[in-house]
Amino acid sequence: MNKGNILIKNASEVVTCSGFEAKTGKEMSDLKIISDGAVIIEKGIIKAVDKTDKVLRFFEDTNNYQVIDASGKSVLPGFVDSHTHFVFGGYRAEEFCWRLSGISYMDIMQRGGGIINTVKATRAASQKELYNEGIKRLNSMLSFGITTVEGKSGYGLNYETEIKQLEVMDELDKTHPIDIVKTFLGAHAVPEEYKGKEDKFLDYIITEILPVVAEKRLAEFCDIFCEKNVFSIEQSKRLLLKAKEMGLGLKIHADEIVQLGGAELAAELGAVSADHLLQASERGIKEMARAGVVATLLPGTAFSLKEPYAKARYMIDNHCAVALATDMNPGSCFTESIPLIFALATIYMNMSVEEAISALTINGAAALNRAETIGSIDVGKKGDMSILEFPSYKYIPYHLGVSCVEKVIKNGKIIFDKER
Ligand SMILES: [Zn+2]
Structure with missing residues (x-):
């Protein structure tokens, strides 16, 4: 049923890491975060990423999409x-x-x-x-x-x-x-x-x-x-x-x-x-x-x-x-x-x-010559991302040695879910 169409909404933050080439110097510290964020993935490709209200304003067709409410959760690009x-x-x-x-x-x-x-x-x-x-x-x-x-x-x-x-x-x-x-x-x-x-x-x-x-x-x-x-x-x-x-x-x-x-x-x-x-x-x-x-x-x-x-x-x-x-x-x-x-x-x-x-x-x-297609949550890139079970990326090193990843999405499909 899922053709790689997903709507993620209400995320406490979407850590986009936006960019299409390697980051250097101070750019590495700027994660380009969108609070109360949403992402639309269509046929495996990212179609929209913005604040939830903005994304939903132009989005009516919920039937063809798997909808994920990511309230209280952080969304990051796939590692x-x-x-x-x-x-x-x-x-x-x-x-x-x-x-x-x-x-x-x-x-x-x-x-x-x-x-x-x-x-x-x-x-x-x-x-x-x-x-x-x-x-x-x-x-x-x-x-x-x-x-x-x-x-x-x-x-x-x-x-x-x-x-x-x-x-x-x-x-x-x-x-x-x-x-x-x-x-x-x-x-x-x-x-x-x-x-x-x-x-x-x-x-x-x-x-x-x-x-x-x-x-x-x-x-x-x-x-x-x-x-x-x-x-x-x-x-x-x-x-x-x-x-x-x-x-x-x-x-x-x-x-x-x-x-x-x-x-x-x-x-x-x-x-x-x-x-x-x-x-x-x-x-x-x-x-x-x-x-x-x-x-x-x-x-x-x-x-x-x-x-x-x-x-x-x-x-x-x-x-x-x-x-x-x-x-x-x-x-x-x-x-x-x-x-x-x-x-x-x-x-x-x-x-x-x-x-x-x-x-x-x-x-x-x-490092794999793929900065134009993966590695960030940008429109046009592959729909590869994970949803953490916590509201902020800061939990990743804080929760020492334990994975905070709740769901993994690859090409717009959920391929890992800790809750299942
Ligand atoms: Zn080696």
Whole structure:
């Protein structure tokens, strides 16, 4: 019956985050809130957003619309989680405990832990198994108000499994209401069979996998783990330039553990985003700001690994667009929890609640090249939003670690309802 037509009225506030491009500096604090707000979504697209009385004045046809009275509730754009590794085989709970007991990363690797553990399990998993696990994780994300998620390959490190991961995401995108944006991360680590032959491995990726990914449009972005003892700046540049040539957008895992110059490289190559950035140089941050590269910060990972947090305050004050994401993955940060990310960003990274909201909505969309179609409640954008069980967005970090989302609407349809 519902064709994607919804009228939300009497909301205590509609947090629109209005805009069609990444927000920087003080813009990140301006959420463009409409009190006593209403939203009309028609055939999945936002048709009107304004004060309730104004919207209702021009709206007669209530029969064809599902009407939601959002009295005492806040309405926000759907969250955009722009950095995850959510399709993987196996789990690493044992390794988490090893880490807690102080065992070093090198020792964990020797015990068979680390990313190679996930690579083995992902290679061994069938497409169906990865799909079934993927559905569960997407359902969990949905309950936190996530309506678009980015997912990376990178647990195959060979042709067969990299393609398998991307195809699973394709399948999930078709069947699950959450939109999935796919990133090829074949250069996530060096597989055992290429140990000490990093350049040979990159040749293999560039000649054997990347062309197929590009030609079959299996991914929109190409990413690389640019880090000391993984892939150097030169190697990262070589792969990313090829990817750009083949029409993919660029992302970089940059300056997480060592200040290697990943931020500068992202600016030089015109990457859409550079991610992690715990050790990014001030020069690199300023160059990213100038080049319009989104800084995607992943405080859940810093928290879980007891790393220092990225300099969000410095980035925002220097007009670099900041996005926040979960980095959901089986090793360093196994979480879909948006409230956890809010808590870490506001308590440990000196971001205001308003900045954190911009970072998880419009700037998350910008980190996926989608600021024109999602990430805010603007006429013409997709009808993706959530209704909180509280009257203000300020409850999100205040209700520590617990989701305040009551309903999630995707393309004008209610796809999650806590009350049901
Ligand atoms: Zn990552």
